[in-house]
Amino acid sequence: MDIAKLVKKAKKGDDESFEQLIGSVRQKLYRTAYAYVRNEQDALDVYQETIYTAYISIKTLKKPESFSSWITKILVFKSIDFIRKESHHFTTDNEEIFTELIASENVDFIMHSMDLSEAFKFLNPTVKTIILLRYYHELSIKEIATIMNYPEGTVKSHLNRAKKELRPILKEGYLYE
Structure with missing residues (x-):
């Protein structure tokens, strides 16, 4: 069954349809949460x-x-809120939060090789999030712009800049669209 039909049923209170919707995104949601909080129990x-x-x-x-x-x-947003509460570091600047995330060595689940894993650590924190949403969640530029509250052009320029930064670091091309 397609997503739109399941959502319509779930809106009407059909719990089974909601469970099917969650089943379609379960793994990606958990992995994304883990990339943010770096702990299995906290990710859950x-x-x-x-x-x-x-x-x-x-x-x-x-x-x-x-x-x-x-x-x-x-x-x-739940992940960012969790990090803010855990670190007792309240800020409206996402850059500081994402900087903490980039220091993590536990985001390797998304990587396909050590080269990409190592290269990913050097990215700007905002760019790291955009790449995660684009290539792991396979979201469109427009969807990423909506989630991050950025203009589409900004998302595109971040992606292009990241590709340019990663090309010399990576031995084999991983970021081909």
């Missing part, structure tokens, strides 16, 4: 909070076909 907590929030607010989803990007946005 963030994941569960995300599912709960999505469940109680699914009726607010305006475009059923954008379920995946909608729930990913919830997860990203």
